[in-house]
Amino acid sequence: KNEVEQSPQNLTAQEGEFITINCSYSVGISALHWLQQHPGGGIVSLFMLSSGKKKHGRLIATINIQEKHSSLHITASHPRDSAVYICAVGYAGGTSYGKLTFGQGTILTVHP
């Protein structure tokens, strides 16, 4: 069974700060997803990556397959970045074929 651990669970920042959220998993995966959930429930997929690094605007996601670790970075944070960020891992084979396993989420609050 794969465990997905995120840290920190809660994060408070001032506008403009650089933010890092971490995600570790215990079993080899095929892909890792970063999701964003705003109050009210809507979930948006930010990144899906299986190696290396991806960048979209102020967001950067990296993954280290050997260390089973991924990070989500937000540069020049803004109050509108306040949300829950969720890491999820997916498998392309084995008994977990087709499943996503989720971390517990990181609650980010950015103050102006």
Place this chain on the structure above:
Amino acid sequence: KAGVTQTPRYLIKTRGQQVTLSCSPISGHRSVSWYQQTPGQGLQFLFEYFSETQRNKGNFPGRFSGRQFSNSRSEMNVSTLELGDSALYLCASSLGYSSTDTQYFGPGTRLTVL
């Protein structure tokens, strides 16, 4: 393209009843996955359908079931509702398999069991 739609958005049921939730994926997407989100357990995988076939199912009792139609629309059913089934139920669609492809989430159905 229209996004993923879920109906109904809110639902109130009593214990013992059954409920059916509906999900319409983005046009052209063949995979639909269902998730349950609760404050205590977070997001949990329920099941995934791809081209009308269930690929896998999460650790939920047999009261939870689903199906996918030939137009990729999907339904999930919960029978004999329990208080603990109160949750936000989310569906997501993707072009390929959900575990390795970008997923697009619907707004969710908030189910309250009294």
